[in-house]
Amino acid sequence: MIVVFGGAFNPPTIAHYEVAKHMIKRSGVSKLLFVPVGDHYEKAGLVPAFHRVNMLKKVTQILPKTSVSTIEIDADCALKTMETLESIQNLYPEAEIAFVMGADNLYDLPNWYAYERLIETFKFMVLNRQNLEVKGFIEEHFPENKEKFILIDDFTALNISSTQYRSDTGAPNLVLPEVEAYIKQHSLY
Numbered sequence: 001m002i003v004v005f006g007g008a009f010n011p012p013t014i015a016h017y018e019v020a021k022h023m024i025k026r027s028g029v030s031k032l033l034f035v036p037v038g039d040h041y042e043k044a045g046l047v048p049a050f051h052r053v054n055m056l057k058k059v060t061q062i063l064p065k066t067s068v069s070t071i072e073i074d075a076d077c078a079l080k081t082m083e084t085l086e087s088i089q090n091l092y093p094e095a096e097i098a099f100v101m102g103a104d105n106l107y108d109l110p111n112w113y114a115y116e117r118l119i120e121t122f123k124f125m126v127l128n129r130q131n132l133e134v135k136g137f138i139e140e141h142f143p144e145n146k147e148k149f150i151l152i153d154d155f156t157a158l159n160i161s162s163t164q165y166r167s168d169t170g171a172p173n174l175v176l177p178e179v180e181a182y183i184k185q186h187s188l189y
Contacts, residue, residue, distance in 0.1 A: 001095065002096070005019065008041065024064065036068070103127065
């Protein structure tokens with residue numbers, strides 16, 4: 001199984017690192033792809049994709065079985081999750097693809113573009129955050145596809161965010177030392 005971990009990664013934090021580390025230890029996971037959003041993605045304060053990719057490469061040098069995909073960066077426009085996952089499936093036609101998401105995003109899934117096709121086609125690794133009732137939500141909203149959801153209950157979420165880092169760049173232990181050095185070298189935040 002190839003796990004897709006999408007996000008802005010502006011910058012990649014210790015929390016992103018820990019999630020990825022946890023995912024690649026799971027049985028059946030052969031690879032984890034970090035998929036940063038492209039520059040078309042409208043988000044205030046988003047540093048250029050080039051830098052976000054380079055910061056993620058610092059993370060992948062430490063974590064085995066991980067790499068960075070530039071599918072969304074190379075696209076001419078912002079991609080929907082369905083489009084990204086289809087592109088990855090085309091690159092790895094024999095692989096099962098699973099998308100990592102937090103439980104908070106699971107609750108919003110019915111509002112996503114082509115969400116029914118997305119659920120029928122791909123798997124979802126759901127990190128239970130904020131003690132949400134994930135299992136009940138899946139059974140109520142996606143009863144025919146509940147086997148497509150892999151609940152990750154054995155991960156303790158870290159209360160660390162990229163926003164937190166950008167707000168207080170002097171705060172310790174929010175990013176890996178290698179990422180911190182890159183940020184300082186390029187005066188990113």
